[in-house]
Amino acid sequence: MSQRVRGVISRAKGAPVELTEIVVPDPGPGEAVVAIQACGVCHTDLHYREGGINDDYPFLLGHEAAGVVEQVGPGVTEVAPGDFVVLNWRAVCGQCRACRRGRPWYCFATHNAVQKMTLTDGTELSPALGIGAFAEKTLVAAGQCTKVDPAARPAAVGLLGCGVMAGIGAAVNTGGVTRGDSVAVIGCGGVGDGAIAGAALVGATTIIAVDTSAEKLAIAKRFGATHTVNAAATDVVTEIQKLTGGFGADVVIEAVGRPETYKQAFYARDLAGTVVLVGVPTPDMTIELPLLDVFGRGGALKSSWYGDCLPTRDFPLLTDLYLQGRLDLDAFVTEEIRLDQVEEAFEKMHGGTVLRSVVVF
Incomplete structure (x- = not known):
């Protein structure tokens, strides 16, 4: 009934x-x-x-x-x-x-x-x-x-x-972040902070949070960010390179979904590094990149759908880590x-x- x-x-x-x-x-x-x-x-x-x-x-x-x-x-x-x-x-x-x-x-x-x-x-x-x-x-x-x-x-x-899994999965499943990696996350809302938490969980050693809000950057540290970059006050690509020995991050996760932040992610990664787009753009957005840069920088440009998660695998695992105090x-x-x-x-x-x-x- x-x-x-x-x-x-x-x-x-x-x-x-x-x-x-x-x-x-x-x-x-x-x-x-x-x-x-x-x-x-x-x-x-x-x-x-x-x-x-x-x-x-x-x-x-x-x-x-x-x-x-x-x-x-x-x-x-x-x-x-x-x-x-x-x-x-x-x-x-x-x-x-x-x-x-x-x-x-x-x-x-x-x-x-x-x-x-x-x-x-x-x-x-x-x-x-x-x-x-x-x-x-x-x-x-x-x-x-x-x-x-x-x-x-x-x-x-x-x-x-939804959001937390999308962020954790963007780092761990799509980006393949692992121990010792350097990671930059552009956009520190729920999804971005999920990506930071995921990167910290698997042992990334340099985790850079990027946002225009000082308050959000402070919160990002609670989830494991080791460094912060205020995009309203400095050049994002230059700062990420400075924090990674001049090279750029191994994995850059774009959690905003805008052309300008995607370009930052593209140029802020190391050679052969990975860009993960998990921020959702609107239908009218387009982007233009020099094809030679796409070729010359190598690596991978990926989109993350729902953190490429498998709920039957990931939800119980992350719940257990939460109950253990590790997430x-x-x-x-x-x-x-x-x-x-x-x-x-x-x-x-x-x-x-x-x-x-x-x-x-």
Whole structure:
């Protein structure tokens, strides 16, 4: 029998979000209903509200979430009622050409719940990233549920569902950062700080945080940055070279998604170094680089999709490291808020004063 719960929706481009009643159907084949315990307020949710993703309004926002499986549909074996899970937006299919090549983190046919959640008048909702977790309960594909240790704090490990995992994965999975490497991270929001934490976790010895905000640079040190560069006051490429013996960093992670910062990343890496783009550009952005420089500097230019993560592998591992005190996920949680404070959290994003506001149920 379907359930009525509270959820936060976006009805129209740029309009304030609304807390309203939504209808969550019983799970069908391959689906699960999850009672949400915590959900981070990610910039992607603001992109949905602003029409930056698509125009399939109304949206049910929220996607960085942890909770407890309440019901499962026919054929579900991955999870069972009572399991504590972190939700992911890339439930791998196991059948596409990427999965068949043994690279499921690139799955080209990820899936979501087939049924739709609705408003009480029957209007279908588009769940953000196929999740829609600014709600007391949500319907997802069972493959979007990853079991982790229930001893973990939901507000902290739920952030693995998007931004923090994107950052850690950009460093460790995409960039291949390893012990002794030098790393520069341009943009020290939640994703950038995740990349710094990931680089520190695997033993990078020089970790350079780059931002225009002195406050953000100070926070970056908490996650393992050994040096900081204020891009508002100095030349980024020159400073990174100075801090790496004049050569440039082995890996430069661009977590802003702008042409000018990407160019900084390109020229701030060492010969044969790696650039990782994890910041998300807008459709109108273009970049021009001398082709001879692309050839002459060698190395690799990579894009990182969701930190090239495999949730079934990475979420439990990072949760265990968190519980062991080796990965401070709590430091990403700036504040805990109520479900009716999401719009206020969006406003705080513009000021750059929070890493994550987290809705706690």
